[in-house]
Amino acid sequence: MIRPILIHPDPRLKKRCEPVGEITDEVRKLAADMLETMYDAPGIGLAAPQVGVMKRVLVMDCIKEGPAEPMVLVNPVVEWVSEDLTVYEEGCLSIPEQYADVKRPAEVRVRWTDLEGAEQERQFSGLWATCVQHEIDHLDGKLFIDYLGPLKRQMITRKMEKLKRERAREG
Ligand code: K1U
Ligand code: ZN
16 A cells, blocks of 8 residues: 655654564554555655654665565664765655755664564665665654755755645645
8 A cells, every 4th residue: 555655844754753562464564555655656765754654664675777675674773884974865755856965874784673573684885875874864853954054954845845835735
């Protein structure tokens, strides 16, 4: 099931999400819906608060060509970040058609729980590293525009307010 994606500004996109307790069928259904929503958008990642669910769940697939590599991370924790940084022009499905350079650690090691309830750990680099950090930020109520200066952030926020007004009028 494709779920509607919240558009900034929305108070749910500014809140810290709650950890998931047990991996239940409800969590598995949420993850399946999030992957379907992400591929439909299309996007390379999606975090649960973007579909209005305030739980620490994210999905991603940064494979551009070849077979898909869907990943579901429950309760992700960043264990280590590299000293070297990288800049990537980021977008966000909650801030459509706006892009900006964001500087982040080039590599990160993340621990999480998978949908079988098993603990996983992996070191991410390249676009995977950028994406997993962007998605974990969502779980902490942080958006990529929070890394920009106040003027640029305000300009993007005003554009999104206008977009939401137009969409509401269209029905
Ligand atoms: O979390 C999100 O809003 C999804 C976002 C993830 C992301 C993009 C770029 C850098 C870091 C994290 C997106 O997927 S925006 C759309 C996008 O990047 C894309 C869409 C189609 C093809 C390829 C990429
Ligand atoms: Zn985003």
